[in-house]
Amino acid sequence: MTRGAVDGAGDERRRQSIDALEGSFRELTDQLRRYYVLASEAVHPGMPVGTFKVLTAIARQGPLSQKSLVEGLAADKGLVSRQVSQLESLGLIARRHDSKDGRVRLLEASALGKARLSVAQGPIQDSITRALTAWPIASIEQLASLVHALADDMKPHDREPDECGRS
DSSP states (O other), X not given: OOHHXXXXXXXXXXXXXXXXXXXXXXXXXXHHHHHHHHHHHHHSTTOOHHHHHHHHHHHHHOSEEHHXXXXXXXXXXXXHHHHXXXXXXXXXXXXXXXXXXXXXXXXXXXXXXXXXXXXXXXXXXXXXXXXXXXXXXXXXXXXXXXXXXXXXXXXXXXXXXXXXSOO
């Protein structure tokens, strides 16, 4: 649903609720961004957060092709290629041929990459755990489900194209 559709419907309470939710997401994003800066430094000094994001995606989704990685991150192919090369040169990921299609090379986190990610992500996970300690498990599950549903509903392919044909 677009902002215009909400305003056009005259649903002021819905608009205010959505605005409050957007503000909450900004606060959470700012806090997580601080953690990710520290985490990327913990993996390797000077590592940009974007490269840390690529490593995290490979570790979570791998083995996967670079094409799938680029599509999943909705990122620039050239930038991801450089980030993958950097991660490989640091020994944090490895490339191997796909047993189903020898032309395709798959990316996967190395043992070193997994170990460094585990250490680096500890403070983020500890913070989330502390924040949710008093929450009932059902509330945590409901929050996870709602955030997942929102993220899924916001995917570009689910939106109607604008006047320029962009979705």
